[in-house]
Amino acid sequence: MSTADEYKQQGNACFTNKDYEGAIDFFTKAISASPEPNHVLFSNRSACYTSLQKFSQALKDAEQCVEINPTWAKGYNRVGAAQYGLGNLDEAEKCYKKCLELDANNKIAKEGLEQVEKVQKSRFEEPDLGIGAMFKDPQLIEKLSKNPKVAELMKDPSMVAKLKQFQSNPSAMGPQLLSDPKLMQVLAAMMGVDLSMGNESNSLPKDDYPGATGSTSTEESKNKEEEKKQKHESENVQETKKEDIQEPEPAADQDKSKAENLKAEGNKLYKQKKFDEAIALYDQAWDTFKDVTFLNNKAAAEYEMGEYETAISTLTNAVEQARELRTDYKIVAKSFARIGNSYLKLNNLPKAIEFYQKSLTEHRTPDVLNKLRSCEKDLKKQKELEYINPEKAEEARLQGKDYFVKCDWPKAVESYTEMIKRAPEDPRGYSNRAAALAKLMSFPECIKDCDRAIEKDPDFVKAYIRKASAQIAVKEYASAIKTLDEARARDTKVNNGSSAHEIDQLYYKANQQRFQPSNPNETPEQAYARAMKDPEVAAILQDPVMQSILSQSQQNPAALNEHMKNPEIFKKIQTLVAAGIIRTR
Known part of the structure; x- marks a missing residue:
């Protein structure tokens, strides 16, 4: 089962490819799979809905994002974008400003706020306050139907018919606009203005104006009462606004x-x-x-x-x-x-x-x-x-040995790996796994395991021998010879030379393959010329001591055997034999 993070990554990939429907599907799955509400997932899905111009759904997700993490600045950008798409410019402006309160350098919020202010300004600069441009929106009817401020009014077929008429001919709305309170309320919603309309029963009838049929004194009385009422309401509004913009009480500043x-x-x-x-x-x-x-x-x-x-x-x-x-x-x-x-x-x-x-x-x-x-x-x-457990390590070692005898090399590697985890300081686990890896021809890994075994126990001669065998297999002959020299020294020190025969065989094999001629019909002169190109061979032949020994061996071959009892001389003679400089019968 995929995790929330995996769904999120798939959603991000779809969004990058502009597959917004696919991204929404993945973000929805991520939201369901997330053990705790994740504000980022709701933010991402909101962005997808905004890209599809499904602003109501975008707003719902954006508000959920802010509710989960009200201190995350980016969430307010999402709300602002959705409100802007719905035509609620005042709400969009508030959200972008809130984002900038949390993150003063937020570039998206700055650009969003500039766009909102630009649209607001352009509306008031146009002769019709931008009303004509608003009616050009092909999604106008849908947006107004989803706007809670005018949703009920949009259920009236006659209102929808009027709006469609104004869409085709904006100049026709002038006379009707001033005489229809409901239309004014819809217009206010389009402009993002919170316009509180009075009760229709309080509006004056069409014939209730100065000069209409009726008593003049009655009309004057009504006008005075209306002026008095408007004055009283105006004072209340001013008083309310005054309360809204009051400065923080001095006591709060003192407390802080x-x-x-x-x-x-x-x-x-x-x-x-x-x-x-x-x-x-x-x-x-x-x-x-x-x-x-x-x-x-x-x-x-x-x-x-x-x-x-x-x-x-x-x-x-x-x-x-x-x-x-x-x-x-x-x-x-x-x-x-x-x-x-x-x-x-x-x-x-x-x-x-x-x-x-x-x-x-x-x-x-x-x-x-x-x-x-x-x-x-x-x-x-x-x-x-x-996880370390010596007893479990021994069980794994015996199991690995059983698999090795049965030639089941992968299972042997698996068991020896378990042994290493249970007893990481035991060099046998690394050496045994190296032997199994060699059978699988994984020689580089085999060499690494031998190095780990030697690191744990520098006197572990068997690890040196296995390492040299692997080095020969990958044609690292000079390195193999160096490893065998170390193996010989350790074997002499701790085992009294019990592995000398095996080391000598590998030594000869490394040297022989090192100087193997490419042409089987190579003459002695050609072999000598090829061998002299090897820096080690050239250095041996230029050594005065070796020159003396070689000269003496030509007169008395038996003397060479005496000299070869010296490990250093033996090594150099073996190199010359392998190179074809010294030929044996």
Whole structure:
């Protein structure tokens, strides 16, 4: 079964290829598969709906994104784009501004806000305030039907008919526009203006104007009453607006200033390592004014005191409060990172990793990323150490040996791998696996395993021999000879030369194949000329001691046997024999 992340990646690929319907399908599956509500998935699906101009669905997803993570700036961009698509310019403007409050450098929000302001300006610059342009929208009827402000009005067939008439002939709406309150309300919705219409029963009849049939005094009385009523309503509106734009109460500013002073005093005590006193001041600061920074500072003091579980509790509360207060996501990231630090001190690596990942989701910093990678590495080592079991290792070794005897090399490799995991310091596991790999002709891997075995036990002669055999198989003759020299020295030291015969055979084989002629009919002169091109052969023949030994052996061949008791001389003579310089009968 695919995970939410896999569905998300497939959705991203579809979106890149402009397959928005396919992307929606994958993001929907990712949302269902996600163990917790994921704001990014709703944001991505909203973007797909916007690309398909399905703005109502886009708005629904965007609002869900903001509800899950109200401190994520990008979510407000999604809401703004959907509102803009629905023609709700005022709402779109608010959302883009909210995004910029959370992220002042957000390029998309800046561009969106400029576009909204540009459209608003262009409407008022046009002679008909942009109304004619709005009626050119082919999706006008559909958008208005989905607009909650005028959805009921759009159920009236006569209203739909009027709008279609204005679409074909915008100039025809002039006379009707001023005389039809319902049409005015629809127009207000199109312009994104919240226009509160009075009750139709309060509107004056068409014949109720100065000069119409009826008592003049009655008309004047009605006009005075209407003016008085309008004046009263105007005063109420002004009073309401005044309340809406009131400045924050001075007391709130004083509380914030007092809290900041308490925090500053707490920081001084923190630096002096007077943590209890610092915590008391941070608590006072929080009680005076709600700022999550005070809780983060309190947790830092608790952390320094070694009270890691208490710090976790404080930071968990800080995150909850931050969500309610819509605190900057960078501060939330810091809270999560400090929870991770506390779990690390408690040696709970899985939890530490979980909260470092949450911190990076909010805000990515190199410091937290390095801590996450370090924890993941330590957790892997911890699991490897927990897996070590000598008894299980021995069972795996015997099982591997049984498979090896039966010539089931893949199963042998599998069993020896299990042995290595159960006993990583035992060189036999690496050496035995190398033998099985050699049977499978995986010589590079075989050489690596031999190196690991030698690293674990430098006197493990069998590992040297297996390594040299593999090196010969891949035609690394010079390296094989060097490995055999080391094997001979170790064998003499720890085994009294018990493996000397096997080492000599490999030595001869490496040298023989090293100087193997390409032409089977090669003459002695040609062999000598080819051998002299080898730097090692040339160096041996130019050695004065070797020149003396070779000269003496021509007079007395038996003397050569005496000289070959010296390992260094033996090696050089073997090289010359393999090169064809010295021929034996």
